Amino acid sequence: MPPAGARKSSGENPAPHEGGPVSASRDEIHILEDDPLVAGTVARALEEYGFATRWFRTAGELLAAAARHPPPLVVVDLGLPDRDGMDVVRELHQTADCGVLILTGRDIVSDxxxxxxxxxxxxxxxxxxxxxxxxxxxSILRRRAHPATGGAAHRVAVFEDWRYDPGSFTLIAGDGAEEILGAAEARLLLCFLEKPNRVLSREQLAGTADLAPFDRSIDVRVSRLRKRLNDDSQSPHLIKTVYGAGYVLSVGVRWETG
Structure with a gap:
């Protein structure tokens, strides 16, 4: 039977070499994954093609090692025991000069x-x-070795008096005040911004946060997001409730690039 996470495998799947506080080689690909079976599959596949690897169970260990010696690339699982994987991706992008590949069970477009x-x-x-x-x-390592000129366009959503930068989770009010959203709120807001003026079902929104479709936590998260946007929960004008159907962001969204 193949180990969790992989489609197929041959032979045994020993646990990969675990990182932690020891120093890491600059040429090692780091694997951030709390499941040793999945981490072992990734490590073995890479090592068969000549890559050195180091495994980290927690985000804290990985980020500490990457700060000391940034690796060429980090494979990041999103479901971690100590931190949301999206936060790790953001921090690596901002603080470490390394490639990032997300490897996860979340098959959700918004993620x-x-x-x-x-x-x-x-x-x-x-x-x-x-x-x-x-x-x-x-392919990632080749692109990083020979970067294209110009780079990818940076997108910012503009709606009502708000601006939202999904690349940094930053919500900017009309007066310039900035607030950093948590990863769960960021996923929820991005889901609304990608589909304005469309009713989104509870199932769709719950999927952005790995919640069951009828988990009332989604209502709590929508309520918190409304507070962030100064949207009156008793009579909201931005995120409206469509009873029996879900929620809708009832304003237009313009995406600016730069």
Missing amino acids: RVLGLELGADDYVVKPFEPRELVARIR
Whole structure:
């Protein structure tokens, strides 16, 4: 039976070499994954093609090691025990000169979009084919070795008196006041901004936060997002409730690039 996360495997799948506080080589690809079976599959696939690897169970260990010796690339799982993986992607993009590939079981469009907006170079969903994963990692390393001029366009959403930068989770009010959203709020807001004036079901919104469709937590998160936007929960004009159907962002959204 193949180990969790991989489509197929041959032979045994020993646990990869775990990182932690020891120093890491600049040429090692770091794997941030709390499941040793998945981490072992990734490590073995990479090592078969000549890559050195180091495994980290927690975001804290990985970020500390990357701060000391930035690796060429980090494979990041989103479901981590100590921190949201999207926060890790954002911090790596801002503080470490390394490639980032998200490897996760979340097959949700809004997560794909958010991950790429935050600076990830690629997004792969489990179960994965190890050879394809290696090919994608090689492609990222080639692109980083020979970057295209100009770079990718930076997008900012403009709606009502607000601006939102999904690349940094920054919500900017009309008076210039800035607020950094948490990863869950950022995913929820991006989902609304990508589909303005369209009713989004509870199932769609719950999927952005790995919640069950009828988990009342989604209502709590919408309520918190309304507070961030100064949207009166008793008579909201931005995020409106469509009873029996879901919620809708009832204003237009313009995307600016720069």
